[in-house]
Amino acid sequence: xxxxxxDSRQLIDSEAFFLYSAFPEAIRQRIDEIKNRERKxxxxxxxxxxxxxxxxxxxxxxxxIRIENGKxxxxxxxxxxxxxxxxxxxxSRAVCVTGRxxxxxxxxxxxxxxxxxxxxxxxxxEKKRIDCCHxxxxxxxxxxxxxxxxEAYLKKKGTGIREDLRLxxxxxxxxxxxxxxxxxxxxxxxxxxxxxxxxxEEMKTIKTVEFDRLMRQV
Numbered sequence: 361x362x363x364x365x366x367d368s369r370q371l372i373d374s375e376a377f378f379l380y381s382a383f384p385e386a387i388r389q390r391i392d393e394i395k396n397r398e399r400k401x402x403x404x405x406x407x408x409x410x411x412x413x414x415x416x417x418x419x420x421x422x423x424x425i426r427i428e429n430g431k432x433x434x435x436x437x438x439x440x441x442x443x444x445x446x447x448x449x450x451x452s453r454a455v456c457v458t459g460r461x462x463x464x465x466x467x468x469x470x471x472x473x474x475x476x477x478x479x480x481x482x483x484x485x486e487k488k489r490i491d492c493c494h495x496x497x498x499x500x501x502x503x504x505x506x507x508x509x510x511e512a513y514l515k516k517k518g519t520g521i522r523e524d525l526r527l528x529x530x531x532x533x534x535x536x537x538x539x540x541x542x543x544x545x546x547x548x549x550x551x552x553x554x555x556x557x558x559x560x561e562e563m564k565t566i567k568t569v570e571f572d573r574l575m576r577q578v
Contacts, residue, residue: 361417362465362557362566363409363456366550369571370452376404382577383407386426390435402449408574409456410445415578417458418443422578434518446515455555463559464516466508470552473499481525482506489532501554506530508556509538509545516543516558 371379380388387407394400414420414437426438437443445458448467457465471477478490486506493499509530514520531539538545546563548555557563 361413361458362555362563363413363458363569364467364550364555364566365405365409365454365569365571365574366553367571367574368452371401371404375575376401378575379404379408379577382422383411384422384425386438387411390427398452399449402452402454403447405452405454405574406447406449406456409454409569410447410458412569412578413445413456413458414443430518432519432522434515434520448511448515450553453553457557457559457563459559459561459563461560462516462518463557463561464512464514465558466511466515466556468504468508468511468554468556470500470554471504471507473503478503481510483526483529485529501549504554505538505547505556508547508554509540509558512545512556512558513540513543 380391391400391403391407394403411422411425414425415422427435428438429435437445442460443458444460444462445456446463446465448455448465450467451469453467455465455467457463473496478487482490490499490502493502510525510528513528528540533539536547543558544560546557548566
């Protein structure tokens with residue numbers, strides 16, 4: 361299941377603290393480690409979505425939620441190997457995916473195309489795909505999809521960006537379904553954002569959480 365907060369409204373400190381104060385101690389500690397204010401606010405929204413998803417979809421209680429990091433930093437739920445999750449945020453928006461199988465998710469505001477970025481992250485076939493675009497806007501969206509596909513794939517693997525992205529080759533089968541090393545990447549376009557999910561589970565539904573609901577504690 362995907363829970364998405366796409367309201368452009370940024371949290372003020374009192375609103376963030378209201379949400380933060382309701383988190384389990386394990387989550388509060390993770391947020392306290394973040395120094396950048398904007399990133400911290402986005403993470404507060406991410407974890408609010410996660411807690412809501414775990415309580416609503418799996419019947420968990422807040423106090424049962426414990427989070428640890430894997431070898432390369434990917435978080436997982438302590439003592440709950442049957443539930444997987446992943447988080448992402450961009451420009452005050454945030455998203456959370458949960459499921460019964462490993463998953464990775466990336467949310468990205470449309471990237472302004474730059475030739476140097478193409479050279480840094482694209483393999484030869486992806487460069488040709490971009491070069492075939494008919495406008496700068498098409499190039500923007502194409503490179504954004506390539507970026508989010510690789511991010512989601514690496515987040516599912518749990519490694520993050522620790523390898524040369526040019527060595528990862530995406531295959532464009534359908535507009536909203538790509539493949540990467542045998543993994544399926546599904547896309548959603550939401551306004552000026554691209555959402556990409558890498559998972560073997562079929563993700564049919566996005567639950568949009570508006571500001572008022574975000575502030576309503578589970």
